[in-house]
Amino acid sequence: MKNPCYFCGTEITRISANHIIFMDNTPAAVDGKLTGKKIGLIAYPILISLLMEHLIGLTDTAFLGRVGEVELGASAIAGVYYLALFMLSFGFSIGTQILIARRNGEKRYPEIGRLFQQGIFFMLLMAGIMFFFSQTWSSSILRPLISSDQVFKATDSYINWRVYGFFFSFTALMFRALYVGITKTKILTLNSLVMVLTNVVLNYLLIFGKLGMPRLGIAGAAIGSSVAELVSVVFFLIYTLRKIDWRKYGLFRNMGFDLRVLWHMLGVSIWTMLQAFISIVTWFLFFIAIEHLGERPLAITNIVRSLSSFIFMIITAFAATGSSLVSNLMGEGRTEEVLPVCRKIIRMCYTLVLPLLAVMAIFPGLFLRIYTDSAPLIAASIPALWVMLSVYLINVPGIVWFNAVSGTGNTRSALGMEILCIVAYMLYVFYVVIYLKADVAVCWTTEHVYGIVMLWLSWHYMQRGKWKHKKI
DSSP states (O other): OOSOOOTTOOOOOBOSSSEEEOTTSOEEEOOSOOOHHHHHHHHHHHHHHHHHHHHHHHHHHHHHTTTOHHHHHHHHHHHHHHHHHHHHHHHHHHHHHHHHHHHHHTTOHHHHHHHHHHHHHHHHHHHHHHHHHHHHHHHHHHTTTOOOHHHHHHHHHHHHHHTTHHHHHHHHHHHHHHHHHTTOTHHHHHHHHHHHHHHHHHHHHHHHTOTTOOOOTHHHHHHHHHHHHHHHHHHHHHHHHHHSOHHHHTTTSSOOOOHHHHHHHHHHHHHHHHHHHHHHHHHHHHHHHHHTTOHHHHHHHHHHHHHHHHHHHHHHHHHHHHHHHHHHHHHTTOGGGHHHHHHHHHHHHHHHHHHHHHHHHHSHHHHHTTTOOOHHHHHHHHHHHHHHHHHHHHHHHHHHHHHHHHHTTOHHHHHHHHHHHHHHHHHHHIIIIIISOOOHHHHTTHHHHHHHHHHHHHHHHHHHOGGGGOOO
16 A cells, blocks of 8 residues: 555556647647546546456455465465565566657657567566575565464465466566557556456366366465466467567567666666565565464455555556646646646545445445455454545545655655655554554554655645756
8 A cells, every 4th residue: 555556557658748648549638727527538547457457366365265364364465475576576667668658759669679678588587586586585584474373384385386477477567568658558458357357267266176176275376366467478479469560669679688778777767666665565564563463363454455455546546647647747837737636636536435435434344245254254354444444535635646746757755755654654563563462453553654644745745846847
């Protein structure tokens, strides 16, 4: 929950000072007043793709919730562990996406292929390093951190199979960066659909041992997710060869390692890599702290996290839209419109989020039954769910304003704010979870601390107005 979910890769690409590209690839001038309808045309396609990606995590949690509380809790720790390493590569892909978009706007198409090739080489290298690191040391790292032997064994089993997905998910990130950069984003929704369906089918077969398949439990969930990522890469490759003029972009020509190009890519990507990694590591530490309270609190936290992510996707879609519009308005010199547009986006986001929060608060059991049939677990999860829902009253404006800071081009300030938020967050986690060993619902108030600090810092930065003169 620390920063926007980037997994679908569906961010708006800035092409020039005067134009943005909608998700249906239709160029639309920013000229004229940015009405709610115009903002919605940008935000809603992003939201659809994000929700499709979220279904993968939701199905894993829902299936494992019917295996047992140990597996449900272990998948939370293992999933965030995997995500922490994944986010390093994702940060690199965001930097590559920016460069591809710039070359596409400049019509320097052959250079796109060089960026794509070097990105693939680097991603495969990173995947190999992280695979070796995880297979060699993950058990040694996690053993002292996890108090329950059962949770540790289940977590270790999941990670041992899940890390094979590094090679596929990292490669898929480069295809996503390519398609967002050249503004042909419809493929992302199709790819997400194929990956989600593959994951659901394989999870059902491998977790529960259906249709003659072995009953693998939590290991089956990891294998299913890794194979789904392989299918995603194959789908991307076939689509690229059949539907895209890959010769125009030089995607598969003169393939060779070019350190100069790679170094330039790293120069752009380093800040996003650091921000993404640090953010997820703190989330991982939160789960580790909760695990020391017991298997039931960990299972509750995993369920609440999954429901929280669904709401977070909605806010992320609007926040990403706001970041893009801020960048475009600044490019046109229309800085006086930035703050009003951000406020309008916040109001639109509240319009969608508030009714959802109300329904989930009034009928919590309806949503919790998605993940488990256990009546005691459902009853124990309701207070934590209510606490989680309340944090989004803060996070709607907080996340939108924080993304507006990034939209101004001052990514170093955004990273600095992230670090301050994390320091406050971790101090509160230590006090409430480790020192007080509070109830899991109270532990979830850590998100309020993070959200309040983020909202104050980002709102204060935007109100000061020094960003109006930022050049990138």
